[in-house]
Amino acid sequence: MAPAREGGLARRLLSLQGLFALLSGGVPREGAGARTSGAGCHSTEHPVFSYSEIEPWIHRFSEEDTVDYSQLTFDPGQSELIVGTSSVPHLPSSLLSPFSHFVPCFITVPLQAVDWHCDDFTKAACFSRGKSEEECQNYVRVLLVNGDRLFTCGTNAFTPICTNRTLSNLTLVHDQISGMARCPYSPLHNSTALLTASGELYAATAMDFSGRDPAIYRSLGALPPLRTAQYNSKWLNEPNFVSSYDIGNFTYFFFRENAVEHDCGRTVFSRAARVCKNDVGGRFLLEDTWTTFMKARLNCSRPGDIPFYYHELQGTFYLPKLQLLYAVFTTNVNSIAASAVCVFNLSAITQVFNGPFKYQENSRSAWLPYPNPNPDFQCGTIDYGSNVNLTERSLQDAQKFILMQDVVQPLGPRPTFTEDNVRFTHLVVDVVQGKNRLFHIIYLATDYGTIRKVLSPLNQSTGSCLLDEIELFPPGRRQPIRSLLLQHGRSVLFVGVQDQVIRVPLVRCGFHRTREACLGARDPYCGWDLGLRRCTALEESLSMKQWEQNIRECPVSAALRLALAG
Numbered sequence: 025m026a027p028a029r030e031g032g033l034a035r036r037l038l039s040l041q042g043l044f045a046l047l048s049g050g051v052p053r054e055g056a057g058a059r060t061s062g063a064g065c066h067s068t069e070h071p072v073f074s075y076s077e078i079e080p081w082i083h084r085f086s087e088e089d090t091v092d093y094s095q096l097t098f099d100p101g102q103s104e105l106i107v108g109t110s111s112v113p114h115l116p117s118s119l120l121s122p123f124s125h126f127v128p129c130f131i132t133v134p135l136q137a138v139d140w141h142c143d144d145f146t147k148a149a150c151f152s153r154g155k156s157e158e159e160c161q162n163y164v165r166v167l168l169v170n171g172d173r174l175f176t177c178g179t180n181a182f183t184p185i186c187t188n189r190t191l192s193n194l195t196l197v198h199d200q201i202s203g204m205a206r207c208p209y210s211p212l213h214n215s216t217a218l219l220t221a222s223g224e225l226y227a228a229t230a231m232d233f234s235g236r237d238p239a240i241y242r243s244l245g246a247l248p249p250l251r252t253a254q255y256n257s258k259w260l261n262e263p264n265f266v267s268s269y270d271i272g273n274f275t276y277f278f279f280r281e282n283a284v285e286h287d288c289g290r291t292v293f294s295r296a297a298r299v300c301k302n303d304v305g306g307r308f309l310l311e312d313t314w315t316t317f318m319k320a321r322l323n324c325s326r327p328g329d330i331p332f333y334y335h336e337l338q339g340t341f342y343l344p345k346l347q348l349l350y351a352v353f354t355t356n357v358n359s360i361a362a363s364a365v366c367v368f369n370l371s372a373i374t375q376v377f378n379g380p381f382k383y384q385e386n387s388r389s390a391w392l393p394y395p396n397p398n399p400d401f402q403c404g405t406i407d408y409g410s411n412v413n414l415t416e417r418s419l420q421d422a423q424k425f426i427l428m429q430d431v432v433q434p435l436g437p438r439p440t441f442t443e444d445n446v447r448f449t450h451l452v453v454d455v456v457q458g459k460n461r462l463f464h465i466i467y468l469a470t471d472y473g474t475i476r477k478v479l480s481p482l483n484q485s486t487g488s489c490l491l492d493e494i495e496l497f498p499p500g501r502r503q504p505i506r507s508l509l510l511q512h513g514r515s516v517l518f519v520g521v522q523d524q525v526i527r528v529p530l531v532r533c534g535f536h537r538t539r540e541a542c543l544g545a546r547d548p549y550c551g552w553d554l555g556l557r558r559c560t561a562l563e564e565s566l567s568m569k570q571w572e573q574n575i576r577e578c579p580v581s582a583a584l585r586l587a588l589a590g
């Protein structure tokens with residue numbers, strides 16, 4: 025009962041080659057979408073680029089019967105975009121039993137499209153456990169490139185599996201292993217994973233069918249598999265994992281979870297957690313369990329007599345050279361919508377991990393600060409006899425002390441950017457060379473399919489500016505953004521949504537037709553070329569001397585908008 029797959033595959037290959045062509049360039053038609061700034065027309069200053077204005081600049085990629093463009097990554101040379109998706113569930117018609125109806129599940133890449141099937145048996149088992157046609161598909165949730173290998177895991181109808189493939193020929197599957205503890209069972213569960221240079225996979229995910237057993241789990245590679253303690257709410261308490269990074273001697277995990285230390289009512293806090301990469305677990309105590317797991321609360325709030333907290337971490341972006349983590353937070357879904365961006369210095373996070381712990385003797389006692397027995401812990405090891413070197417931390421302490429007393433505070437007393445009545449879902453940050461300095465541009469995805477472009481504060485005494493907002497969908501067809509991937513070298517942003525990937529060029533200086541409009545946009549990518557008499561990118565200009573840029577304050581209307589937004 026399989027649909028005509030040959031034809032489907034050919035169609036996919038065609039569209040993907042289209043995408044590849046777009047990857048290597050693609051400038052919109054001359055004059056398309058250009059903004060005029062004649063008398064009485066204020067569109068130049070208006071920070072919203074409507075769907076019809078942006079459409080000529082962007083490229084869309086979608087395929088029939090494909091949904092959930094939520095996993096995006098690049099090959100090592102960044103010349104190919106790799107997209108993990110799922111197939112559209114076809115509602116079983118009365119003539120077909122759900123068991124015989126077969127829809128291929130697949131992942132796609134430019135120039136290649138690979139079907140990744142859930143087999144009929146697995147789907148049947150999924151249905152028999154009460155899951156829907158929609159849930160019993162293969163949703164790609166791990167997509168990691170490692171040299172010429174693509175390591176990828178999918179939910180596979182609530183029976184997660186992982187495969188190791190050759191990047192240049194994705195049909196070549198080298199290993200197929202269980203996805204348990206590497207990939208969630210349910211497509212709705214949030215997870216994160218990374219591969220280290222030495223080949224260990226660190227995954228933070230739900231480990232079971234019901235999603236009640238979350239863990240940060242290490243497997244593969246040469247080191248022993250380890251996890252966070254099972255069913256222990258002091259380690260993890262209904263977490264939603266957001267991101268993970270391999271930094272120095274540690275792997276870091278960012279997530280939100282129910283605050284175990286907060287005793288009046290249910291509150292979600294955002295966390296940074298870390299483990300040592302050389303952790304080998306305990307002996308007798310904490311066997312197969314991390315001995316270096318610690319976590320700390322992240323604070324992103326508006327100061328005041330009673331600070332206003334943005335409790336729930338949604339997305340992060342790490343700038344390794346500066347060791348800065350940009351993070352976007354929102355309020356709880358049940359309260360008024362509001363979002364904020366806070367920036368954390370890795371050194372502030374490290375400092376909190378070197379400080380005191382917060383400790384609760386038993387479930388009825390109060391949480392109290394407790395001095396850190398190993399301040400400045402750097403993952404050193406000690407000889408434990410019988411050929412094992414455990415990390416230099418008492419196992420009793422490792423079991424007792426999980427949560428840090430101090431809270432990680434962001435740069436500056438107030439968030440880098442805030443906006444009310446909107447929920448941001450993801451962010452990426454581009455570092456842009458302007459005329460006299462580097463600028464950080466924050467791209468924020470909304471839950472209704474638009475992207476805000478925000479200029480990070482120029483210095484401690486200025487605020488951030490909302491430069492513009494682009495609408496990726498026409499009114500009435502808006503949908504939440506599922507993923508963002510920045511290609512810094514080519515100044516391109518890829519946006520994944522339910523039914524397509526969108527390629528957005530970040531340099532759009534041609535929008536601004538006059539010098540006034542060009543400089544007034546305060547866009548770090550653009551300047552007025554006095555020789556060419558055009559608004560251009562720095563690279564296009566004839567000479568730096570002839571290229572004007574004037575970024576000292578926010579554009580007028582954007583500043584106004586911020587003031588109105590409070």
Ligand SMILES: *[C@@H]1O[C@H](CO)[C@@H](O)[C@H](O)[C@H]1NC(C)=O
Pocket residue numbers: 173175188198199223225244
């Ligand atoms: C994938 O295959 C490569 C080459 O055989 C191997 O080195 C690597 O460990 C495998 N990775 C995983 C995660 O299985």
Ligand SMILES: *[C@@H]1O[C@H](CO)[C@@H](O)[C@H](O)[C@H]1NC(C)=O
Pocket residue numbers: 193195196
């Ligand atoms: C990819 O691998 C498959 C399976 O080994 C092989 O049949 C096919 O020819 C390969 N494709 C290319 C383009 O090398």
Ligand SMILES: *[C@@H]1O[C@H](CO)[C@@H](O)[C@H](O)[C@H]1NC(C)=O
Pocket residue numbers: 212213214264338
């Ligand atoms: C996963 O995260 C998204 C975005 O924050 C949220 O809407 C969703 O409810 C989360 N999933 C679960 C199972 O909590």
Ligand SMILES: *[C@@H]1O[C@H](CO)[C@@H](O)[C@H](O)[C@H]1NC(C)=O
Pocket residue numbers: 323324325326327328331431437438
């Ligand atoms: C979080 O930051 C706000 C604003 O700076 C501050 O008022 C508040 O005390 C901080 N909260 C915690 C728990 O550190």
Ligand SMILES: *[C@@H]1O[C@H](CO)[C@@H](O)[C@H](O)[C@H]1NC(C)=O
Pocket residue numbers: 348369370371372435
């Ligand atoms: C981050 O912390 C380091 C070390 O304390 C410091 O040198 C650096 O200036 C900080 N970065 C910012 C942006 O504050």
Ligand SMILES: *[C@@H]1O[C@H](CO)[C@@H](O)[C@H](O)[C@H]1NC(C)=O
Pocket residue numbers: 272273402403404405
């Ligand atoms: C990593 O840990 C080792 C000890 O195991 C320590 O000597 C080294 O300084 C640490 N590296 C960093 C970057 O902190």
Ligand SMILES: *[C@@H]1O[C@H](CO)[C@@H](O)[C@H](O)[C@H]1NC(C)=O
Pocket residue numbers: 405406407411412413
């Ligand atoms: C344990 O550490 C000692 C010295 O610190 C070293 O000589 C020994 O090789 C290590 N053993 C293992 C199994 O790593």
Ligand SMILES: *[C@@H]1O[C@H](CO)[C@@H](O)[C@H](O)[C@H]1NC(C)=O
Pocket residue numbers: 482483484485486575576577
């Ligand atoms: C911050 O930037 C503003 C605008 O460019 C400038 O007037 C001010 O002097 C700067 N402050 C510092 C501390 O550099």
